[in-house]
Amino acid sequence: xxxxLRLFNNSYRIFFNDRVAVMLTFIVPMVLMYLFGAIFxxxxxxxxxxxxxxxxxxxxxxxxxxxxxxxxxxxFRVIKTYKDKQGRQVAFDSVTIKRFAQTGGAAAAVVLxxxxxxxxxxxxxMKFYYDPKNEIEFQVVQGLIKQVAYNQIPAIINQSMxxxxxxxxxxxxxxxxxxxxxxxxxxYFHVDTSLIMNPSKAMANWMNTSTSSVQDSSKKGGTNFxxxxxxxxxxxVVGEQLKNxxxxxxxxxxxxxxxxxxxxxxxxxxxxxxxxxxxxxxLVSPVSRVHILWSKYFFNMSLGIIQLFFMFFVGWVMFDxxxxxxxxxxxxxxxxxxxxxxxxxxxxxxxxxxxxQAQGLGTLLILSMSAVGGAWFPTSFMPPTIQSISKLxxxxxxxxxxxxxxxxxxxIAAIAxxxxxxxxxxxxxxxxxxxxFKRGKVFE
Amino acid sequence: xxxxxxxxxxFPSVTALDDVSLEIGExxxxxxxxxxxxxxxxxxxxxxxxxxxxxxxxTIGDQEVTRENLDxxxxxxxxxxxxxxxxELSARANLEMFGKLFNLPHKLLSERIxxxxxAVGLYERxxxxxxxxxxGMKRRLNIIASLLHDPGVLLCDEPTVGxxxxxxxxxxxxxxxxxxxxxTIIYTTHYMEEAERLCSRIAxxxxxxxxxxxxxxxLIDMLPYEETIIVAKNDSTMxxxxxxxxxxxxxxxxDHLLLKPGTGFALSKFFTRVEQEGMKYRWFELHRxxxxxxxxHLTGRRLRD
Numbered sequence: 001x002x003x004x005l006r007l008f009n010n011s012y013r014i015f016f017n018d019r020v021a022v023m024l025t026f027i028v029p030m031v032l033m034y035l036f037g038a039i040f041x042x043x044x045x046x047x048x049x050x051x052x053x054x055x056x057x058x059x060x061x062x063x064x065x066x067x068x069x070x071x072x073x074x075x076f077r078v079i080k081t082y083k084d085k086q087g088r089q090v091a092f093d094s095v096t097i098k099r100f101a102q103t104g105g106a107a108a109a110v111v112l113x114x115x116x117x118x119x120x121x122x123x124x125x126m127k128f129y130y131d132p133k134n135e136i137e138f139q140v141v142q143g144l145i146k147q148v149a150y151n152q153i154p155a156i157i158n159q160s161m162x163x164x165x166x167x168x169x170x171x172x173x174x175x176x177x178x179x180x181x182x183x184x185x186x187x188y189f190h191v192d193t194s195l196i197m198n199p200s201k202a203m204a205n206w207m208n209t210s211t212s213s214v215q216d217s218s219k220k221g222g223t224n225f226x227x228x229x230x231x232x233x234x235x236x237v238v239g240e241q242l243k244n245x246x247x248x249x250x251x252x253x254x255x256x257x258x259x260x261x262x263x264x265x266x267x268x269x270x271x272x273x274x275x276x277x278x279x280x281x282x283l284v285s286p287v288s289r290v291h292i293l294w295s296k297y298f299f300n301m302s303l304g305i306i307q308l309f310f311m312f313f314v315g316w317v318m319f320d321x322x323x324x325x326x327x328x329x330x331x332x333x334x335x336x337x338x339x340x341x342x343x344x345x346x347x348x349x350x351x352x353x354x355x356x357q358a359q360g361l362g363t364l365l366i367l368s369m370s371a372v373g374g375a376w377f378p379t380s381f382m383p384p385t386i387q388s389i390s391k392l393x394x395x396x397x398x399x400x401x402x403x404x405x406x407x408x409x410x411x412i413a414a415i416a417x418x419x420x421x422x423x424x425x426x427x428x429x430x431x432x433x434x435x436x437f438k439r440g441k442v443f444e
Numbered sequence: 445x446x447x448x449x450x451x452x453x454x455f456p457s458v459t460a461l462d463d464v465s466l467e468i469g470e471x472x473x474x475x476x477x478x479x480x481x482x483x484x485x486x487x488x489x490x491x492x493x494x495x496x497x498x499x500x501x502x503t504i505g506d507q508e509v510t511r512e513n514l515d516x517x518x519x520x521x522x523x524x525x526x527x528x529x530x531x532e533l534s535a536r537a538n539l540e541m542f543g544k545l546f547n548l549p550h551k552l553l554s555e556r557i558x559x560x561x562x563a564v565g566l567y568e569r570x571x572x573x574x575x576x577x578x579x580g581m582k583r584r585l586n587i588i589a590s591l592l593h594d595p596g597v598l599l600c601d602e603p604t605v606g607x608x609x610x611x612x613x614x615x616x617x618x619x620x621x622x623x624x625x626x627x628t629i630i631y632t633t634h635y636m637e638e639a640e641r642l643c644s645r646i647a648x649x650x651x652x653x654x655x656x657x658x659x660x661x662x663l664i665d666m667l668p669y670e671e672t673i674i675v676a677k678n679d680s681t682m683x684x685x686x687x688x689x690x691x692x693x694x695x696x697x698x699d700h701l702l703l704k705p706g707t708g709f710a711l712s713k714f715f716t717r718v719e720q721e722g723m724k725y726r727w728f729e730l731h732r733x734x735x736x737x738x739x740x741h742l743t744g745r746r747l748r749d
Contacts, residue, residue: 275526276526276527276528276529276530276531277524277525277526277527277528278528278529278530280489280494280522280524280526280528281522281524281528281542281589281590282545283492283494284492284493284494284517284520284522284524285517285542285545285546286514286515286517286518286545286546286547287514287545288511288512288514
């Protein structure tokens, strides 16, 4: 038994001496748990300030209440205007709001038309334009919009019933009838008469308490009833022609994650060359450090381009992802993403002390960046701080660039910001890497 | 040919070289002998321009060795201590890769590769992956990978580490033939036998300083005695220890006595006396002093301590 204990202790000693193993065992899972927890685990999990375009063309209090509700929801950032070519803020109309959603200005657009809820309406009408570039995001947005709409049902019923009673009994008798009904309800259900007679006040009061009951009732088979009361005309404005939306959306994220692993391993091979003495042999031939770095850089970049394109090609072969209709722009984004990824790999090699350190740190950063950058789940689900950090990662801009090209079929103008940012990030990271190489251990 | 002037190199925790100066002539086989950590590899790395010194300068021919001077590397071949080869590639692929860095025309490179592979007996294995080679074969390949551009100067940093005696002899023969062809060779080792066998001139280095240099004989002459006499340990020699002490210092070891001759020692007188005392000649063995003894004498430590 003593020998077992000794060997057991030895195993722990070896384990704790291996920083990479410790990092992969404790730190990587901790970071990922935090991210997943922030996205799915907290009580108020779900989207946070997701941009949603809203146009209310109706004068109805119900429609106004819908907009007001959307305005106050943490999940959404309501946009009611857009910037025109002259840079002026202009209110949406029925055409521009649809185009706004099509061009990716918002995750979805809600239009409450002039007849959303008229004097003769029996239910609420609204239009919902959506861009399901991210399946999870789309499902949640759709659910929340429906929830907001269904929350208007008590007000709709109340107002409809008042109108019907006034129509069939006349204004005076109708109002007398309503008061009578209200006093009866008040008497037997202990509800304030003023709430029964004042629909908006009642609705506001009800909305604070009824969200879950609406959801529950819909689950119990009330869906048809609600759907008759709230008519949502949904229209997918982007990607409806795609053969395999799921693959089109996800191929970029997976390609980026695996590319980062490939590039990191390739960059860390500098340490293998150093350890084996090959680096020394190279440096005593007519080769300078700069030659070695550039050769590594170009190798990694070309490997990145080949791997990314290969993964999209596999997406085309296996899942019908339309790679070739916008292939030039796709190649541009692939090039920019490869430049950024290569710089990242070089940065790791420049600052790590050993191959193990480069790989361990690389794994931590790759998984974190992929998660934060939106390679696995929508960034809109993350806390606001992480959403801000997300935009600092090249995974985010690469992913968004791939979606622009493959999902939206965008041209060079639309992806120009992505290209600029990715090349810019690549340049900055490369400059830092060069600085790091001058002080790092690789050439020591 | 090679001039090392007042070189000093400092690492964060240690002074690797301290004011080292050496002159090495053309076609010389020069040895750098010293224990591990003495500064041999640092000096080699400075000679090839991989490291830069804090002080001093190195010139080969009329060119100064610097990290930026890539031209000079066409005149230097460097055999690193480690096996600087790509294990997953064949011997030929390795040589092609390293040879191309010297801008050799394809045909010439191909001829050189075949020639060098033949010279070290690896031609038949040229297409095999290096990972399938024995340690000795890898060492031989490691050497010829540094010779493809036909350099005038070959720097060998302990090129026989971990090699069996047979392969070691093959490497020695090859290096001697290169020297005979006119190449200047600088060879570092902590095996005094290697230095004695190969090198026409040797510098002994310790703690970053050159503590002695010269030919093997010149170095041995630095010892205060020329030869020692190993005396078999038996009843007769133990009885006659006092007689032996008349001729010098007697050191008693486990299996023998060591007589370090004193001043005015004469071999003829010694053996006459031995004969008179009834001791047999076969109990005595003349031992030429070694560089190991010189190192011990100069530093108080053994080369491999």
